Amino acid sequence: MRSVEKVGKTVNDAVTEALIELGASTEEVDIEIITKGSKGLLGFGARDAKVRVTLKAPAEVEPQIEVISEVKEDVKVANANKETETVAPPKSSKVKNKEKKDSEDAVVVTRDELAHVQALAEEFLYKLLREMNIEATVKSEVVNNNRLSIGFEGKSMGVVIGKRGETLDAIQYIVNIVANKGRTEYVKIMLDTENYRARREETLKKLAYKLSKKAQQSKKPIILEPMNPYDRRIIHSALQDSKIVKTHSEGKEPFRRVVITPNYQNKSYR
Incomplete structure:
Protein backbone atom coordinates (compact mmCIF):
# COMPACT_ATOMS: atom_id res chain seq x y z
CA MET A 1 0.00 0.00 0.00
CA PRO A 63 -16.34 0.71 10.95
CA GLN A 64 -17.18 3.94 12.79
CA ILE A 65 -20.83 3.33 13.73
CA GLU A 66 -20.18 4.20 17.38
CA VAL A 67 -18.34 7.39 16.44
CA ILE A 68 -21.42 8.86 14.74
CA SER A 69 -23.44 9.10 17.96
CA GLU A 70 -20.42 10.44 19.83
CA VAL A 71 -19.89 13.14 17.24
CA LYS A 72 -23.54 14.15 17.38
CA GLU A 73 -23.36 14.48 21.16
CA ASP A 74 -20.20 16.57 20.83
CA VAL A 75 -22.01 18.88 18.43
CA LYS A 76 -24.87 19.39 20.90
CA VAL A 77 -22.47 20.14 23.75
CA ALA A 78 -20.37 22.44 21.60
CA ASN A 79 -23.45 24.34 20.44
CA ALA A 80 -24.54 24.76 24.02
CA ASN A 81 -21.16 26.22 24.92
CA LYS A 82 -21.03 28.31 21.73
CA GLU A 83 -17.57 26.95 20.97
CA THR A 84 -18.36 25.17 17.71
CA GLU A 85 -17.40 26.62 14.34
CA THR A 86 -20.31 25.64 12.10
CA VAL A 87 -21.08 26.09 8.45
CA ALA A 88 -24.61 27.38 7.92
CA PRO A 89 -26.92 26.22 5.12
CA PRO A 90 -26.12 27.63 1.67
CA LYS A 91 -28.56 30.55 1.85
CA SER A 92 -27.46 31.66 5.31
CA SER A 93 -23.77 31.22 4.51
CA LYS A 94 -24.06 33.62 1.59
CA VAL A 95 -25.64 36.20 3.87
CA LYS A 96 -22.86 35.75 6.41
CA ASN A 97 -20.19 36.02 3.75
CA LYS A 98 -21.80 39.22 2.49
CA GLU A 99 -21.96 40.60 6.02
CA LYS A 100 -18.28 39.75 6.53
CA LYS A 101 -17.31 41.39 3.26
CA ASP A 102 -19.38 44.48 4.06
CA SER A 103 -17.75 44.65 7.49
CA GLU A 104 -14.25 44.53 5.99
CA ASP A 105 -15.08 47.07 3.31
CA ALA A 106 -16.68 49.35 5.88
CA VAL A 107 -13.24 50.26 7.25
CA VAL A 108 -12.42 53.70 5.87
CA VAL A 109 -8.75 54.50 5.35
CA THR A 110 -7.38 57.52 3.50
CA ARG A 111 -4.72 57.20 0.82
CA ASP A 112 -2.20 58.95 3.05
CA GLU A 113 -2.90 56.52 5.90
CA LEU A 114 -2.53 53.53 3.58
CA ALA A 115 0.72 54.91 2.18
CA HIS A 116 2.04 55.40 5.71
CA VAL A 117 1.15 51.86 6.81
CA GLN A 118 2.55 50.49 3.55
CA ALA A 119 5.87 52.26 4.08
CA LEU A 120 6.15 51.04 7.69
CA ALA A 121 5.37 47.46 6.67
CA GLU A 122 7.90 47.40 3.82
CA GLU A 123 10.63 49.05 5.91
CA PHE A 124 10.17 46.54 8.73
CA LEU A 125 10.12 43.58 6.34
CA TYR A 126 13.35 44.61 4.64
CA LYS A 127 15.04 44.94 8.03
CA LEU A 128 13.71 41.58 9.19
CA LEU A 129 14.79 39.78 6.01
CA ARG A 130 18.23 41.36 6.25
CA GLU A 131 18.57 40.04 9.82
CA MET A 132 17.60 36.60 8.50
CA ASN A 133 20.34 36.89 5.84
CA ILE A 134 17.74 36.65 3.10
CA GLU A 135 17.89 38.74 -0.05
CA ALA A 136 14.41 39.36 -1.37
CA THR A 137 12.28 41.93 -3.13
CA VAL A 138 9.17 43.11 -1.33
CA LYS A 139 6.19 44.16 -3.42
CA SER A 140 2.94 45.45 -1.95
CA GLU A 141 -0.40 46.49 -3.35
CA VAL A 142 -3.61 47.97 -1.97
CA VAL A 143 -6.69 45.74 -1.92
CA ASN A 144 -10.24 47.21 -1.80
CA ASN A 145 -8.78 50.57 -0.76
CA ASN A 146 -8.35 49.43 2.84
CA ARG A 147 -6.03 46.40 2.96
CA LEU A 148 -2.51 45.52 1.89
CA SER A 149 -1.19 42.45 0.10
CA ILE A 150 2.59 42.00 0.32
CA GLY A 151 4.64 39.44 -1.58
CA PHE A 152 8.29 38.34 -1.45
CA GLU A 153 10.51 37.36 -4.33
CA GLY A 154 13.98 35.90 -3.91
CA LYS A 155 15.99 32.86 -2.89
CA SER A 156 15.51 30.74 0.25
CA MET A 157 11.79 31.49 0.40
CA GLY A 158 11.30 28.10 2.03
CA VAL A 159 12.86 29.58 5.16
CA VAL A 160 10.35 32.44 5.10
CA ILE A 161 7.43 30.03 4.68
CA GLY A 162 8.50 27.51 7.31
CA LYS A 163 6.72 24.25 8.07
CA ARG A 164 3.04 24.50 7.10
CA GLY A 165 3.46 28.25 6.69
CA GLU A 166 4.09 28.81 10.41
CA THR A 167 7.03 31.19 9.88
CA LEU A 168 5.12 33.17 7.26
CA ASP A 169 2.13 33.46 9.62
CA ALA A 170 4.38 34.60 12.47
CA ILE A 171 6.01 37.28 10.29
CA GLN A 172 2.60 38.42 9.09
CA TYR A 173 1.40 38.75 12.69
CA ILE A 174 4.39 40.86 13.67
CA VAL A 175 4.13 43.07 10.58
CA ASN A 176 0.48 43.79 11.33
CA ILE A 177 1.37 44.84 14.88
CA VAL A 178 4.30 47.05 13.84
CA ALA A 179 2.54 48.76 10.92
CA ASN A 180 -0.69 49.38 12.86
CA LYS A 181 0.89 50.57 16.11
CA GLY A 182 -1.03 53.52 17.53
CA ARG A 183 -3.78 53.32 14.89
CA THR A 184 -7.52 53.29 15.61
CA GLU A 185 -8.50 51.98 12.16
CA TYR A 186 -6.75 48.63 11.65
CA VAL A 187 -5.27 48.02 8.20
CA LYS A 188 -5.15 44.27 7.52
CA ILE A 189 -1.90 43.06 5.93
CA MET A 190 -1.53 39.69 4.20
CA LEU A 191 1.88 38.23 3.34
CA ASP A 192 2.67 35.59 0.73
CA THR A 193 5.59 34.21 -1.25
CA GLU A 194 5.90 31.81 -4.17
CA ASN A 195 2.10 31.70 -4.24
CA TYR A 196 2.24 29.54 -1.10
CA ARG A 197 -1.16 30.47 0.31
CA ALA A 198 -2.96 29.75 -2.96
CA ARG A 199 -1.18 26.39 -3.32
CA ARG A 200 -1.96 25.46 0.28
CA GLU A 201 -5.59 26.48 -0.19
CA GLU A 202 -5.90 24.37 -3.34
CA THR A 203 -4.41 21.33 -1.56
CA LEU A 204 -6.84 21.66 1.36
CA LYS A 205 -9.82 22.14 -0.94
CA LYS A 206 -8.97 18.95 -2.83
CA LEU A 207 -8.69 17.14 0.50
CA ALA A 208 -12.08 18.54 1.59
CA TYR A 209 -13.84 17.42 -1.59
CA LYS A 210 -12.26 13.96 -1.48
CA LEU A 211 -13.16 13.37 2.18
CA SER A 212 -16.70 14.71 1.69
CA LYS A 213 -17.29 12.00 -0.92
CA LYS A 214 -15.89 9.38 1.45
CA ALA A 215 -18.18 10.62 4.21
CA GLN A 216 -21.17 10.38 1.84
CA GLN A 217 -20.26 6.87 0.67
CA SER A 218 -19.51 5.50 4.15
CA LYS A 219 -22.33 7.48 5.83
CA LYS A 220 -19.91 8.07 8.71
CA PRO A 221 -18.27 11.25 10.05
CA ILE A 222 -14.65 11.88 9.15
CA ILE A 223 -12.46 13.64 11.71
CA LEU A 224 -9.42 15.49 10.38
CA GLU A 225 -6.19 16.09 12.23
CA PRO A 226 -5.79 19.34 14.23
CA MET A 227 -5.39 22.43 12.01
CA ASN A 228 -4.84 26.12 12.57
CA PRO A 229 -7.84 28.50 12.19
CA TYR A 230 -6.80 29.60 8.68
CA ASP A 231 -6.68 26.02 7.35
CA ARG A 232 -9.94 25.10 9.09
CA ARG A 233 -11.71 28.04 7.46
CA ILE A 234 -10.57 26.79 4.04
CA ILE A 235 -12.14 23.37 4.71
CA HIS A 236 -15.37 24.93 6.00
CA SER A 237 -15.57 27.34 3.05
CA ALA A 238 -14.94 24.60 0.48
CA LEU A 239 -17.90 22.57 1.78
CA GLN A 240 -20.25 25.31 2.96
CA ASP A 241 -22.62 24.87 0.01
CA SER A 242 -22.43 21.09 -0.04
CA LYS A 243 -25.74 19.23 0.00
CA ILE A 244 -24.18 15.91 1.03
CA VAL A 245 -22.11 16.89 4.07
CA LYS A 246 -21.90 19.42 6.88
CA THR A 247 -18.80 20.57 8.76
CA HIS A 248 -18.04 21.84 12.23
CA SER A 249 -14.96 22.20 14.41
CA GLU A 250 -14.50 20.68 17.82
CA GLY A 251 -11.84 20.70 20.53
CA LYS A 252 -9.70 23.48 21.91
CA GLU A 253 -6.66 25.16 20.39
CA PRO A 254 -4.14 24.05 19.35
CA PHE A 255 -5.89 20.68 18.92
CA ARG A 256 -9.09 21.97 17.34
CA ARG A 257 -10.10 19.92 14.30
CA VAL A 258 -12.68 19.79 11.53
CA VAL A 259 -15.37 17.09 11.45
CA ILE A 260 -17.05 16.31 8.12
CA THR A 261 -20.47 14.75 8.75
CA PRO A 262 -22.88 13.26 6.17
CA ASN A 263 -26.05 15.29 5.70
CA TYR A 264 -28.63 12.77 6.88
CA GLN A 265 -31.47 15.01 5.64
CA ASN A 266 -30.30 14.49 2.07
CA LYS A 267 -32.60 12.19 0.08
CA SER A 268 -29.69 9.87 -0.77
CA TYR A 269 -29.62 8.72 2.87
CA ARG A 270 -33.28 7.73 3.00
Missing part, protein backbone atom coordinates in the same frame (compact mmCIF):
# COMPACT_ATOMS: atom_id res chain seq x y z
CA ARG A 2 1.04 3.62 -0.50
CA SER A 3 3.16 5.07 2.28
CA VAL A 4 4.72 8.49 2.96
CA GLU A 5 7.13 9.86 5.54
CA LYS A 6 6.69 13.38 6.91
CA VAL A 7 8.37 15.58 9.50
CA GLY A 8 6.91 18.32 11.66
CA LYS A 9 7.42 20.19 14.91
CA THR A 10 5.06 17.70 16.54
CA VAL A 11 3.75 14.24 15.69
CA ASN A 12 0.33 15.80 14.94
CA ASP A 13 1.88 18.25 12.47
CA ALA A 14 3.72 15.47 10.65
CA VAL A 15 0.64 13.23 10.53
CA THR A 16 -1.51 16.08 9.18
CA GLU A 17 0.93 16.70 6.32
CA ALA A 18 0.89 12.98 5.48
CA LEU A 19 -2.91 12.79 5.53
CA ILE A 20 -3.19 15.79 3.22
CA GLU A 21 -0.82 14.18 0.73
CA LEU A 22 -2.61 10.82 0.92
CA GLY A 23 -6.06 12.39 0.91
CA ALA A 24 -7.11 10.16 3.79
CA SER A 25 -8.46 10.32 7.35
CA THR A 26 -6.83 8.80 10.43
CA GLU A 27 -9.16 5.78 10.32
CA GLU A 28 -7.85 4.84 6.86
CA VAL A 29 -4.15 4.72 7.70
CA ASP A 30 -1.56 3.08 9.90
CA ILE A 31 0.70 5.56 11.69
CA GLU A 32 4.24 4.69 12.71
CA ILE A 33 6.09 7.24 14.83
CA ILE A 34 9.74 7.15 13.80
CA THR A 35 10.87 9.96 16.11
CA LYS A 36 8.72 11.92 18.54
CA GLY A 37 10.86 15.05 18.33
CA SER A 38 11.81 17.36 21.16
CA LYS A 39 11.71 21.07 21.94
CA GLY A 40 15.29 21.15 23.21
CA LEU A 41 16.49 23.63 25.78
CA LEU A 42 15.68 27.27 25.06
CA GLY A 43 15.27 26.38 21.42
CA PHE A 44 18.66 24.68 21.13
CA GLY A 45 18.88 21.03 20.21
CA ALA A 46 15.25 20.91 19.05
CA ARG A 47 14.37 17.96 16.83
CA ASP A 48 11.43 17.50 14.49
CA ALA A 49 9.02 14.61 14.80
CA LYS A 50 8.99 12.08 11.96
CA VAL A 51 6.23 9.65 11.04
CA ARG A 52 5.50 7.03 8.42
CA VAL A 53 1.85 6.91 7.36
CA THR A 54 0.55 4.00 5.28
CA LEU A 55 -2.87 3.56 3.67
CA LYS A 56 -4.75 0.53 4.93
CA ALA A 57 -6.21 -2.02 2.56
CA PRO A 58 -9.96 -1.36 2.07
CA ALA A 59 -10.88 -4.39 4.20
CA GLU A 60 -8.76 -3.11 7.09
CA VAL A 61 -10.69 0.13 7.56
CA GLU A 62 -12.66 -0.29 10.79
